[in-house]
Structures are given as C-alpha cells and as structure tokens.
Amino acid sequence: MDVTSILNKLNSAQEEAVTSDKKHLLVLAGAGSGKTRVLVHRIAWKIQVDNVSPYSILAVTFTNKASREMRERIDQLLGMSLRGMWVGTFHGLAHRLLKAHWRDAKLPENFQILDSDDQLRLVKRVMRSMDLDEQRWPPKQAQWWINGQKDEGLRSSHIQEGGDPYLATMLRIYRGYEETCERLGVIDFAELLLRALELWKFCPDVLDHYQQRFQHILVDEFQDTNAVQYAWLRLLAGKVSAVTAVGDDDQSIYGWRGAKVENILSYERDFPATHTVKLEQNYRSTSNILQAANAVIAKNPERLGKSLWTESGEGEAIALYSAFNEHDEARYIADRIQSWVNLGNRREDSAILYRSNAQSRVLEAALLQADIPYRIYGGQRFYERLEIKSALAYLRLMLNCHDDVAFERVVNLPTRGIGDRTLELMRALAREQETSMWGAAVIIVKEKRMAARATNAIALFIELINEMSGQHDELPLAEQAEHAIAHSGLVEMHRREKGERGQARVENLEELVSACRNFEAEDNDLPVLPQFLDQVALDSGDRQADEDQDAVQLMTLHSAKGLEFPLVFIAGMEENLFPHKMSIDEPGRLEEERRLAYVGITRAMEKLYLTFAESRSIYGSESFNSVSRFVRDIPKEVIEEVRLQNNIARPTSYAAGAIQSDEGGDTGFGLGQQVFHNVYGEGVILNFEGNGPRARVHVSFEAVGTKILILASANLSAI
Numbered sequence: 122m123d124v125t126s127i128l129n130k131l132n133s134a135q136e137e138a139v140t141s142d143k144k145h146l147l148v149l150a151g152a153g154s155g156k157t158r159v160l161v162h163r164i165a166w167k168i169q170v171d172n173v174s175p176y177s178i179l180a181v182t183f184t185n186k187a188s189r190e191m192r193e194r195i196d197q198l199l200g201m202s203l204r205g206m207w208v209g210t211f212h213g214l215a216h217r218l219l220k221a222h223w224r225d226a227k228l229p230e231n232f233q234i235l236d237s238d239d240q241l242r243l244v245k246r247v248m249r250s251m252d253l254d255e256q257r258w259p260p261k262q263a264q265w266w267i268n269g270q271k272d273e274g275l276r277s278s279h280i281q282e283g284g285d286p287y288l289a290t291m292l293r294i295y296r297g298y299e300e301t302c303e304r305l306g307v308i309d310f311a312e313l314l315l316r317a318l319e320l321w322k323f324c325p326d327v328l329d330h331y332q333q334r335f336q337h338i339l340v341d342e343f344q345d346t347n348a349v350q351y352a353w354l355r356l357l358a359g360k361v362s363a364v365t366a367v368g369d370d371d372q373s374i375y376g377w378r379g380a381k382v383e384n385i386l387s388y389e390r391d392f393p394a395t396h397t398v399k400l401e402q403n404y405r406s407t408s409n410i411l412q413a414a415n416a417v418i419a420k421n422p423e424r425l426g427k428s429l430w431t432e433s434g435e436g437e438a439i440a441l442y443s444a445f446n447e448h449d450e451a452r453y454i455a456d457r458i459q460s461w462v463n464l465g466n467r468r469e470d471s472a473i474l475y476r477s478n479a480q481s482r483v484l485e486a487a488l489l490q491a492d493i494p495y496r497i498y499g500g501q502r503f504y505e506r507l508e509i510k511s512a513l514a515y516l517r518l519m520l521n522c523h524d525d526v527a528f529e530r531v532v533n534l535p536t537r538g539i540g541d542r543t544l545e546l547m548r549a550l551a552r553e554q555e556t557s558m559w560g561a562a563v564i565i566v567k568e569k570r571m572a573a574r575a576t577n578a579i580a581l582f583i584e585l586i587n588e589m590s591g592q593h594d595e596l597p598l599a600e601q602a603e604h605a606i607a608h609s610g611l612v613e614m615h616r617r618e619k620g621e622r623g624q625a626r627v628e629n630l631e632e633l634v635s636a637c638r639n640f641e642a643e644d645n646d647l648p649v650l651p652q653f654l655d656q657v658a659l660d661s662g663d664r665q666a667d668e669d670q671d672a673v674q675l676m677t678l679h680s681a682k683g684l685e686f687p688l689v690f691i692a693g694m695e696e697n698l699f700p701h702k703m704s705i706d707e708p709g710r711l712e713e714e715r716r717l718a719y720v721g722i723t724r725a726m727e728k729l730y731l732t733f734a735e736s737r738s739i740y741g742s743e744s745f746n747s748v749s750r751f752v753r754d755i756p757k758e759v760i761e762e763v764r765l766q767n768n769i770a771r772p773t774s775y776a777a778g779a780i781q782s783d784e785g786g787d788t789g790f791g792l793g794q795q796v797f798h799n800v801y802g803e804g805v806i807l808n809f810e811g812n813g814p815r816a817r818v819h820v821s822f823e824a825v826g827t828k829i830l831i832l833a834s835a836n837l838s839a840i
C-alpha cells in the first residue's frame with residue numbers, strides 16, 4: 122500500500138488536513154465537502170505513514186451505520202482489516218466501557234439498557250407512585266426534563282431546588298427515577314454517557330489506562346456533541362492525545378437533545394494550537410441542488426459562514442410535486458422510483474426522507490403496492506412484542522376464526538384448561554375432517570367428543586371469540602380492540618406477572634388501543650379491522666427487504682445525516698410538518714428545522730424531489746397546510762413543478778370527503794336529533810367529527826351512555 126493512493130483524489134485543502142502534523146486539527150466545512158473522507162484518510166495516513174498503531178486510535182461517528190462504513194473504508198484504503206481500533210458511536214463506546222468496568226461504574230454486571238419507550242414507562246411508574254396527575258404533569262415532559270439534565274451532566278443531587286414549584290416537582294420525579302433505575306439495575310441512553318463520564322471522573326486509574334492507550338482521537342459530526350460527550354472527550358484526551366474534529370455548524374440538528382454547536386468554538390480554546398482547515402468544494406451534488414441548499418440555509422442568522430461551490434454541472438432541476446393527499450404523494454414517489462429503476466438504476470441508490478416517523482406507514486403501503494422492496498432505518502418494533510402479538514391474534518380471530526396460527530397462539534392464553542393433549546386431538550381431528558382448528562373445536566363441542574372439562578373449556582373459548590366478533594364492524598376500531606383486550610384476559614394475566622415486564626406489557630396493550638385510535642384506514646369504503654391488521658403485518662418488518670436485497674431506503678431526515686444518495690425524495694414539505702408545528706414559533710428551533718432542511722437537500726447527489734400534500738391525515742386528524750417555507754426559499758430557476766399526470770388517479774375518498782361538512786352535511790342527520798341504533802337503542806346526536814366516509818358521530822344513548830360511531834356504518838335511523 123503506497124502513500125499516493127491515500128492522497129489520491131484529495132484536493133489541496135483536504136490533503137493539508139489529512140497530512141497535518143499539528144497535534145490538533147479542526148475541519149469546519151459544509152455538506153459534501155469531504156469531511157468524513159478526510160477523517161478516514163487521516164486515520165489511514167497515521168497508520169501508514171506515521172506508523173501509528175491502530176490500537177491507539179479511537180474514532181467516534183454518529184450512527185452505527187456510519188461507523189461500519191468508516192471501518193470498511195479504512196480497510197479498503199489500507200488493503201487489510203484492522204484490529205484493535207475502536208470505532209463507534211458515543212453511546213456504543215460508552216456501553217463498551219461500562220461493560221468492561223461495571224464494578225467501577227457501580228453497575229450490576231448484567232445491567233440492562235432502557236430504550237426510550239421503556240424509560241417513559243418507568244417515569245410513569247415513578248410518577249404514579251407519587252400520585253402525580255398525568256394531565257398536569259405529562260410524563261413525556263418529565264422524561265425530557267430528566268434527559269436534559271443528564272445531557273448537561275447534572276444528577277438530581279446537583280440541582281438546587283429553589284422556590285419554583287415546577288422545578289421542585291421535576292426534581293422529585295428525577296430523584297425517584299434515579300432510585301428506581303438503581304434498584305432495577307437499568308440505565309437509559311443519557312445515563313450511558315453520564316456514567317461513562319463519571320467513570321473518568323471517579324476512577325483515575327481507569328482514565329489513565331485509556332489516556333495512555335488512545336493517543337489519537339477523531340470525531341465526525343462534531344457539531345452535534347452534547348456537554349457530556351464533550352467533557353468525556355476532553356478528559357480522555359488529557360494533555361497528550363491528538364484530537365481531530367470535523368463538523369459543520371449548519372448541520373447541527375440535535376439541539377433538541379442537548380447538542381451544543383458552541384462546542385466547535387470551545388474546541389479551539391480547549392485544544393490549544395489547533396490547526397483549522399476549511400473545505401469549500403462540494404463533491405456530492407449538482408449545482409442546482411447545491412444552490413437550493415445554500416439558499417435555504419442562508420436565511421439563518423448567526424452562522425459561522427462558509428460558501429460551498431461545485432465543479433459539477435447544473436444537473437436536473439429539482440422537482441416539486443404537489444399531491445392531493447399523502448396517499449397520492451406516496452404513489453407518486455413509488456411511481457418515480459419504479460421509472461428510475463426501469464432505467465437500470467439500483468434501488469438502494471434512492472432514499473425517501475421524512476420529518477416524522479409517522480409518515481412512513483403510507484409510504485410503505487405504496488411501495489408494497491408497487492412491489493418495490495424497501496428498508497427502514499430505525500423502524501418501529503412495537504408490533505413484534507409478545508403481548509401485542511397475542512392481542513393481535515385475538516383481533517385476527519375476530520376477523521377470521523379459521524386463522525390457525527392465531528388460534529394456536531391464544532386458545533390457551535391466558536390458560537383456560539385447554540392443554541397440549543386436547544390440542545393434539547384437535548389438530549388430528551382438523552386434519553381428518555380437513556377443517557381448521559376452529560372447525561375441529563366446533564365439532565368437539567357439538568359432538569361432545571372429549572371429557573366434559575375439556576369440552577366446556579373449548580366451548581367457552583368459542584363463545585368468547587364469537588362474542589368479540591359480534592362487536593366487529595359496529596364499533597370504531599379502538600373500541601373493538603379495547604373490548605377484545607378486556608375480554609381476552611391478557612391484561613389480568615400480565616398484571617399478575619412479577620416485576621417490570623408485566624407492567625410494561627399492560628401498558629403496551631393500552632398503547633395498542635391508542636394505535637388503533639390513531640389508525641387511518643387506507644380505503645375508507647372497506648372495513649377497518651382487516652386494513653389495520655395488514656398494516657401491522659407490514660409494520661412488524663416481516664416484509665422489509667432482506668439485508669442483501671436491493672432496496673429503497675426510508676428514514677427520517679435526522680437519521681440521514683452524513684449519508685448520500687443519487688436519488689432523494691423529501692416527502693411532506695409542508696408548513697406544520699416541516700418545519701414542525703412545535704418549532705415554528707421559536708426562533709431557535711425554527712433555525713434548527715432549517716438546518717435539517719439543509720441536511721436533507723444536501724443528501725442528494727443527482728436528483729432531488731420535494732413533495733407536499735394539500736391535505737394530510739396524520740396523528741389522527743386531517744390537516745390542510747401550505748407548502749413549506751423551505752421550498753419557497755429555493756430560487757425558482759432551479760425548481761420545476763411537476764404537472765399532474767394521468768396515471769395518478771384522484772383518490773375517490775378525497776372527492777367524497779369534500780361534500781360533507783362538520784355540521785353533518787348531507788348525512789341527513791342534525792345535532793340534537795333522536796336516532797335509533799340496532800344494538801344500543803335510542804339516543805341523541807351530540808356531535809359530528811371529520812368528513813367523508815371516516816366521519817364519526819357522537820351519540821348519547823339512553824341505555825349505554827355516549828358512543829362514538831362511524832357514521833357510514835352505524836346504520837342509524839331517525840326517530
């Protein structure tokens with residue numbers, strides 16, 4: 122391996138950075154200018170030319186994906202596989218350290234990591250034990266507050282109570298939460314970092330060992346380090362280690378999680394005699410894309426300020442598509458990807474980026490429909506959980522009692538005296554009669570083919586499922602699910618389970634009901650339960666592309682940082698979605714949204730599509746938003762508006778939805794009207810909600826109180 126190939130394809134500023142013999146190096150440069158490339162080449166240079174041992178190198182990246190790629194690229198440059206070098210994310214490295222030094226870190230050997238959901242549950246539990254009202258003190262807020270303190274390196278004991286009642290309550294929760302985590306031997310993400318920092322602080326010999334070892338520390342995406350990470354780095358570096366940091370203040374997008382872009386400024390002060398290099402040539406994108414990105418970020422005040430240019434040509438215009446709704450948007454994107462693939466391109470060279478995770482479901486549906494394999498990064502694994510699968514099995518049986526997989530899963534869950542032997546006989550009978558397990562069960566009961574106890578148990582199960590299915594179609598999905606879960610006995614079963622898990626499972630079951638409440642049916646003319654179950658099957662990842670299959674990449678804008686793709690779609694370019702409605706009124710947060718837009722646009726190498734929907738159902742309600750201000754900031758010359766093409770059908774639900782109004786419109790009913798329902802009897806209409814086939818009506822029934830029904834399927838008649 123010779124030196125020239127390391128310097129091959131580096132411009133002079135990049136070469137200066139790669140070969141700099143100054144101890145500390147700061148590379149401050151815009152997107153796609155080769156920062157990560159410099160980092161990788163500098164590592165190769167140190168090993169190859171300066172004879173540095175890989176063992177003494179620590180490289181920090183932002184995602185696991187990025188760290189895998191970094192290792193591969195270094196191996197490639199050096200033509201061999203490196204051992205001993207530590208490459209990882211801050212969280213990954215902290216975890217590794219704590220596993221190795223659990224005693225010093227005052228942790229049990231087998232400590233468990235809490236993901237964000239687990240953490241929220243634990244916070245809730247602590248709050249419940251304090252009798253705090255969740256309405257007044259939203260647990261999510263408390264979770265954020267606690268993490269915010271930890272990101273600043275503050276334990277509850279460090280915080281002065283003062284007279285502020287809000288602060289006092291948060292602090293009380295923090296204390297309770299700390300105690301509970303301690304007792305259970307669990308740690309959350311923020312805690313990983315804080316513990317790793319405390320390991321340095323309280324165990325000088327451990328720190329000394331690693332200071333001796335890691336003589337060379339390199340950090341990518343430096344603009345998104347938080348206070349704890351920065352302090353950890355500084356301690357580790359000590360007086361001896363050489364530190365290289367690369368970053369871009371315009372791409373700081375984790376301020377909401379405590380990242381401090383000011384660390385870039387502190388760096389030059391804390392690591393004296395730093396050699397600072399700026400890179401200005403962009404190698405990633407066409408000039409049209411770059412022009413768009415530059416125009417969007419230019420609106421932010423207080424930038425360190427750098428200008429990016431490229432030698433590559435204009436390239437294609439940025440396409441802007443205005444969709445009727447999110448389904449139309451998704452279909453359009455799937456259609457564009459298909460044409461692109463038909464031209465001989467690889468799917469994995471395309472990416473769909475979005476602001477909010479909730480947007481992925483509709484995009485996934487469209488990709489599936491078009492038979493385009495896709496992969497989601499950071500996808501939701503909720504539906505893979507045991508208790509959720511059991512609850513879903515009940516829902517599946519409600520829909521189709523001959524679903525054997527679902528039947529076997531829950532026929533004796535919770536235990537109802539249907540043992541293995543009974544099931545064995547049932548299976549044999551089903552085979553013999555060429556029927557389903559359900560069919561066999563019915564025969565057994567009818568012909569009393571088993572001992573009374575077994576027959577009774579089976580009869581009760583059949584009755585249970587029949588009773589659940591009776592509710593089917595009459596009620597909104599959430600009520601169907603609530604009813605099924607309540608009658609299944611799953612909740613009691615998990616409540617009896619000891620410890621943390623059981624509680625978590627009960628809460629997950631509750632969460633399933635709210636998932637149903639938020640579920641938006643794809644086709645409003647079809648029953649909602651089967652649509653929901655299909656969706657769940659998708660969400661569970663079963664149909665996500667295999668690791669080695671060529672697949673489109675779906676991810677949030679946040680997770681796209683550092684990556685690049687020839688073809689990029691940014692979906693949902695609407696006010697209130699992007700910029701996010703929570704951020705619009707706060708200048709600091711709006712600026713962060715703008716940086717996120719800059720990150721998104723600069724992921725594209727050749728072609729960028731921006732899409733927005735005139736109407737969108739998200740988070741359980743429908744909204745009409747105008748096109749994002751970020752689109753409006755892009756110079757007209759580089760944008761081409763896509764005219765509607767014939768092959769994209771106007772969805773019927775959209776047309777239908779426009780007819781009715783919130784007053785009940787042409788439903789034939791009015792507020793206060795007396796109505797009759799087949800199951801609930803007589804009642805009075807209190808309210809209408811939503812439009813179109815999804816429209817709901819609130820009816821106060823004399824017998825059963827207020828119910829919310831789907832107007833189209835409730836079969837109400839006027840009295």
Ligand code: ATP
Binds near residue numbers: 131
């Ligand atoms: P980001 O800010 O998005 O993380 P970055 O500054 O880290 O971007 P890189 O990912 O390192 O940029 O580089 C962007 C692209 O440009 C990569 O495909 C890289 O291989 C290419 N590139 C960088 N420098 C050169 C060069 N001198 N010659 C050819 N290609 C280059």
Ligand code: MG
Binds near residue numbers: 683
């Ligand atoms: Mg990079």
